[in-house]
Amino acid sequence: MFLVLLFRRCRVAVLLVLVALAAMPAAAQRPRNAAATYPLPPDRTTPVTLRRPAPERLREFRQQREFQYVEVKSEQSSWDLLWARFWHWLSDLLETRPGKLVWKYGICVGLVVALVYVVLKLMQVDLTRAFGRSPRPVALAYDVQAEDIHGQDFEALLAAAEAENNYRLAVRLGYLHVLKQLADQSLIRWQPDKTNHDYLFELPAGPLPDAFRELTQQFDYVWYGEHDDLTPAHYAQARATRLAFQQLLHTGRRAA
Secondary structure (H helix, E strand, O other): OHHHHHHHHHHHHHHHHHHHHHHHHHHHHHHHHHHHOOOOOOOOOOOOOOOOOOHHHHHHHHHOHHHOOOOOOOOOOHHHHHHHHHHHHHHHHHOOHHHHHHHHHHHHHHHHHHHHHHHHHHOOOOHHHHHOOOOOOOOOOOOOOOOOHHHOOHHHHHHHHHHOOOHHHHHHHHHHHHHHHHHHOOOOOOOOOOOHHHHHHHOOOOOHHHHHHHHHHHHHHHHOOOOOOOOHHHHHHHHHHHHHHHHHHHHHHHHO
8 A cells, every 4th residue: 555655656746847847948948039039239339440442452453354344335237237136036936836847848948959950950951941931932044954055055044144133043054154165175074963073073184173173162152052142243253263264265275
């Protein structure tokens, strides 16, 4: 019985000790919390000394590039500003979904077009006639397909072409007239399927090959180059070259 009473008293004592220990932190914090609610008064009695940096040190800082805050004015012209706005607008446009699609497939289309253009140029295709309006054909008094040089009156045909200012045809007729004269003198063997350079190698040695080569180059440039806009001055040069060759041919025949 005595032990039971002793246990109960000890239990009560332990509970009282625990309650006292739990109350001690709250009591200890009250002065600190109370002091925090009342700020300290400002110190107005202690003199304050203003410290300024040394002038030499400030001057040294001003001379450094990092401390020179100068606003650089733009020297762009109105044209440069216009282009800058255009590129800015184009950049914003390409950031959109339709713009990205156009940029993606536009490059492919441009490469294909460039490739086709290069191939056509290598094949020597006349793009103006392939994709544009064909030039209006000019009625010729001479059938260029029927090249029977022995059955043509070249002097009359040449005079008619010059009267109509058809200088391109006149150059061709003059060249065919020269071939007829060479064939009549048995200097070449004329055939429709021969080239002009074939006749060049048939000529005998002497001054005729060089003169005929110059005349042939002139004819090829005018006729096969399709120079329909031949001026009177240019035709006068071509005519003078032809007449000089015919004079050389006539002189050689008389000497023979």
